[in-house]
Structure formats: C-alpha cells, structure tokens
Amino acid sequence: MLIRLDSRSSKPIYRQIADAIAASIEDGTVESGERLPSARSLGNVLDVNMHTVLRAYSQLEEWGLAEMKRGRGGVVVSAEASLKNLAQRLVGEARRQKVALVELNQVVAEAWEL
Amino acid sequence: MIWGRLLGWAALMVLLGVLPLLIGWSQLPDPVAIHWGIDGSPDNAWPKIATAFLPVGMVAIGLFTTSLFRIEGRPTAEAVAIVGLMGGVGVSMMTSLVYLNWDAATWQEAGAFVWWHLIGIVLVGALGAWLGYLLGIRWYPRPRNSQTVSGPVLEIADDETVSWIGGCSVIWPLVLLGGFALFFLFMPGWLKMVGLVFLILGFLFLRVYVVINDHGMQVQLGGGLPAKKIPLDRIRTVEAIDLEPSQWAGWGYRVVPGGSAVVLRRGDAIQVNMTNDRRFAVTVDDAATGASVLSGLVARRERLTPSE
Numbered sequence: 001m002l003i004r005l006d007s008r009s010s011k012p013i014y015r016q017i018a019d020a021i022a023a024s025i026e027d028g029t030v031e032s033g034e035r036l037p038s039a040r041s042l043g044n045v046l047d048v049n050m051h052t053v054l055r056a057y058s059q060l061e062e063w064g065l066a067e068m069k070r071g072r073g074g075v076v077v078s079a080e081a082s083l084k085n086l087a088q089r090l091v092g093e094a095r096r097q098k099v100a101l102v103e104l105n106q107v108v109a110e111a112w113e114l
Numbered sequence: 115m116i117w118g119r120l121l122g123w124a125a126l127m128v129l130l131g132v133l134p135l136l137i138g139w140s141q142l143p144d145p146v147a148i149h150w151g152i153d154g155s156p157d158n159a160w161p162k163i164a165t166a167f168l169p170v171g172m173v174a175i176g177l178f179t180t181s182l183f184r185i186e187g188r189p190t191a192e193a194v195a196i197v198g199l200m201g202g203v204g205v206s207m208m209t210s211l212v213y214l215n216w217d218a219a220t221w222q223e224a225g226a227f228v229w230w231h232l233i234g235i236v237l238v239g240a241l242g243a244w245l246g247y248l249l250g251i252r253w254y255p256r257p258r259n260s261q262t263v264s265g266p267v268l269e270i271a272d273d274e275t276v277s278w279i280g281g282c283s284v285i286w287p288l289v290l291l292g293g294f295a296l297f298f299l300f301m302p303g304w305l306k307m308v309g310l311v312f313l314i315l316g317f318l319f320l321r322v323y324v325v326i327n328d329h330g331m332q333v334q335l336g337g338g339l340p341a342k343k344i345p346l347d348r349i350r351t352v353e354a355i356d357l358e359p360s361q362w363a364g365w366g367y368r369v370v371p372g373g374s375a376v377v378l379r380r381g382d383a384i385q386v387n388m389t390n391d392r393r394f395a396v397t398v399d400d401a402a403t404g405a406s407v408l409s410g411l412v413a414r415r416e417r418l419t420p421s422e
Contacts, residue, residue, distance in 0.1 A: 002403055005275040029400055037279060045277050045325050 001030055003046060013048055017056035018063075025065050025076055032081075036066060036074035064089075119253045120180065120189050120197065123246065124173050127201025131169020131208050135162075138212040143224075146215045149302040150227035156214075158302070159221040165211060169204030176200030182364040190363045191250030195243045202242020206235040207304075232304055266402075268410030272418060275328065278407040280398040283321035284378045286365070291316040319366055322376050324384070324398050326408045331386060333376060333396050341367060341376055342394060346415045350387050354405040357383035357397055384408065 043050040060066040064082040147156030180193035214225040294313040330345040362368040373393035382401040
C-alpha cells in the first residue's frame, strides 16, 4: 500500500490518505477482508495525527470501501458488500424523503444512463 | 554420498543416547520412571525397552528439521548443529534417566529430579549443537551465490511524504503450533519447554510487516516484534528479488555470512544492500513497488544531502 502525501496540494491530507488507500483497494494490493493498520500505527508511519487517519477511515466507510468494527479496527469490505452498503444507505435516504421504490428505481435508472 | 556424514553424525548421536541404557540395563527397574512431578518425585513410568526410543525420537526430529537447512540439495552447517542439539539433549536425558533409576527396586523409588538436571540437559544440548556446527562448516562449506535484478526508482518530490506498507503472511508456522500441541500432550514434563519454543516461533513467523518511509525500512514479525530497522543513510542500493530460501539456508530469521533475512516463503522479496557491505532481505508481496519506493527515498536523501 503506497501512500504519497503532498502538503502543498489543495486536497486535505485526510483525503489524500483515503484516496491512496482506495486506489490500493481498487488495484487489489489490499484485498477484501484485510485489516487496515490501526489509526495510531498508520499515523506514526505517515507522520500525521491519529485523528487525520481516523477521518480518512470514515471517508472510506462513507465510500462503502471499509467498515469500522469495534475492537478490530478498519476492515476492507468486498466489492459485493460495499455495493450492498451503498444500496442500504440509498434506500434509507429514500425512506426518509418518503420516496416510493418505483420512483427510486427511476432515479437509479436515470443515474445509470448518465 | 552428500548426506552420508550427516547421517553418520545422527547415528553416532543415537548410539551415544542408547549407551547409558545399555550400561545401566541390569541396574534399572522395569518399568523405569520416565517423568517427574513438580515436587521432583517420579509420577510416570515406561517399559524399560521403550526408553530406547527417546534418543532415537530426538535425533529423528532433528533430522526431520534438516529439510529446512539445505542449499541446493546439500545440508548446511546448521543441519549438523540441529542434529547435534537434539542428540545432545537425548544423550543427557537418557543419562539422567539412568542415573535417577539406578539401583531402584521399583520406579516409584527412583531418585528425585532436581533443577540442575535440566541445566545439564541444556548444556549438553548446547555442546552438541556447537560441536555439530564446527563439524558442519568443515563438511558442508557454504556456496556463494546471489542473483539479483535491479528495479525502477520512484520519482519523489523534495517535500513529498511517501510511505509504503507491505508484508506477507503464511500458514506453515501452524506446523510449529502443531508441534507445540504434540509436545504438550505427549511429552514428559521437561520436554514441554521445547513445545513452548515451538509455540512462540509459530506465532512470530505467521506474518511479517514492512514499513518504508522517511525513517528507512522497519520490519516487524507477527505480534509486532521489531525484527530489523535500517535508516536511509545506511542503504546503498535496493532491489526486488525472487528469493530462494535455500540461498539463505532455510526459513525464518536467517543470519548467514554477509547478511540476514526474514524468509517466510519463496518468491517476491526486497533486498537492501547496505553501506557496510552487508545485505538484508525480507519476503513481501508486491516487492517491486516497495523496492522502488525505498530506492526513491534513498535517491532523494542523496540529492538533498550536501556532499562533503
């Protein structure tokens, strides 16, 4: 897993970390089910604050690429599980907005066409 | 025959191990006390003839592990040392067994096992290992070889922070964990220590974890035990190699003339050639990327450090 951080970039550090890990997950260097290093140890390696790493991890969780598990730290989820996670969040948001399944399907179909 | 000397050495160890039994045969009860409790009194016995298998078994285990210590089909000095170690332990175990059972009417009346017997066993084992190593380097001198391929160097900007995290994990140390279980369930008390050593080694070598960053390369074994730390200013060149365990005389933490290595499997590995002319290698997945990152960091350090 290669992580390059550029302090002069306009992209915040946590986002650079999240992007780098996401790239490693996509190219298969980090496999699904693999445990991410603890926030403290990755912070030490990268010479950044532990909270910056935690923020990167929650970004990965938001993207559906990793899951934070109590006591086990971050775990990379499989592509299948990641899609399911995102779908659940989409359905949750649709229910909150009281959007019917037919309408939601339409929204997805429209997005697919884009 | 290449293995002849090693097998002869093993046979000698078995012979020395059985010798105390032959000498003491008529003086020993049948069955004989084979195991002593924590209070030092005997609490288990074997038929007299069965104890002959103790030195045989020890040497057999030693010979079995020599499969890990060979270079291009030839045993190494370590192989001879291991057989010496196991043989020495076998000899001293038999000696103390015969000594404690000597002239006892029944096995329950055998003498008490005291702590210095254990020290004696360890010392004789160490003596056997030392003698074996001395003979081994004479019988099986180490061939010199190292085929390496240099890789590309990652371009790194002056103020960029670049880190690489890698490693690999394997399952063969589970065999050691199995050995631990075997020793704990079936072996007499003092041999259980060997099981404990197997347990620790098994856990250590399940995985290796490598970090490359501005501080150089750090290597940790399973459980986070630091195994090696090489700062950037001690590195001359870095290569991604196709590591062959036989070139390092086996698996595990290897120390050979001219370098050391952490070898968990064959294949992808990073090799660092240091400024003191020693080399260090560690097996990692995607070694090419790791090596290019470390090369890049070394190159940048040289670029940014003013030359005297």
